[in-house]
Amino acid sequence: MLRLAGGVVVGYLAMALVVFGTFSLAFQLMGAEDAFRPGSYEVSIAWAVTSLLLGFIAALGGGWISIIFARSRIAPRVLAGIVVILGMAAAMPALTRGEEEPPPREETVDATEAMANARQPVWLALLNPLVGVTGVLLGARLRRRALPLRDLDQLVR
DSSP, X not given: OHHHHHHXXXXXXXXXXXXXXXXXXXXXXXXXXXXXXXXXXXXXXXXXXXXHHHHHHHHHHHHHHHHHHHXXXXXXXXXXXXXXXXXXXXXXXXXXXXXXXXXXXXSSOOHHHHHHHOBOOHHHXXXXXXXXXXXXXXXXXXXXXXXXXXXXXXXXX
């Protein structure tokens, strides 16, 4: 049971670290001009595609790591469930926001200000958890095919 919980936690932490690192790098490379629509905090299509791709890569790694650590197919399934729950919770602001507009965007925006004011479209907010779940389960499946769990157990002993 402890190994299962550890697999879920380690998989989630791996995902969080990859997301934080890659999104920070992507924002630095793209800059506010390419990450947002002109003069606003509405994310651009380029940022939406980039975020989906980076989120999928992070989820693949999370699923891969969770099954290795837990040595159980249950861990990535639990992780996928957590990704859905947290993803839908993160989507709530996009689903429930009213007509209140964020302040107009300055030409230079730091990453903290960008995260605080960014507005993603509803379709992106709803797609993110689905991409995450798919990535976690696919990452676990790819790992399982690369080395079946029974062989992994033999290596660990």
